[in-house]
Amino acid sequence: MLRRIISGGQTGVDRAALDSARECVSYSWGGWSPKGRLAEDGQIGDEYFNAGRPGCGMEECTDSRYAMRTRLNIRDSDATLILKVGRVTPGTKLTISTARKTEKPYRIVDPNKRYFIPRVVQWICEGGFEVMNVAGPRETSRPGVYENSKQYLLDVWHLVFMYDRWGVKIWDPKRSVNT
DSSP: OOOEEEEETTTTHHHHHHHHHOOOSSSSEEEEOOTEETTTEEEEGGGTTTOSSOOOEEEEEOOOEEEEEEEHHHSSSSSSEEEEOOOOOOHHHHHHHHHHHOOOOOOEEEETGGGGHHHHHHHHHHTTTTEEEEOOOOOSSTTTTHHHHHHHHHHHHHHHHHHHHHHOTTTTTTTTTOO
């Protein structure tokens, strides 16, 4: 049962993950940021650290390098969902190689291909993942990725919740909602 969503706080997919989780009161959220709360748009805002909600909020690494943040978020998760638009960016390559080295499950999806949402939901639910790390490109490398990813993730989180709460399998077309 999914209970926590984490990410690194960078613009684009990372913020979309945190903001979508913040909107879903069913999940706690957080993750690691580089020391100094570094992001391409300056310092990651206080709202991501001082959540005012138990079990929520990010933490700063002892290192300002993005690679440390990536490794810690993969370490602290059960699996990583990677949202990819276009070519794989260097940060996404690092996420993939770190997940492989640590033998942590990961899935790469394109948030523009919404018809794959049922497969992502099935992977999360049947994988039994409790803590999901989300990663992907920055906003400047893929303009518009934040909005598209946020909506994609909101849909995923709501459908995972429906399965966790009521057992609704959206990936099983033979199952009726009434059975």
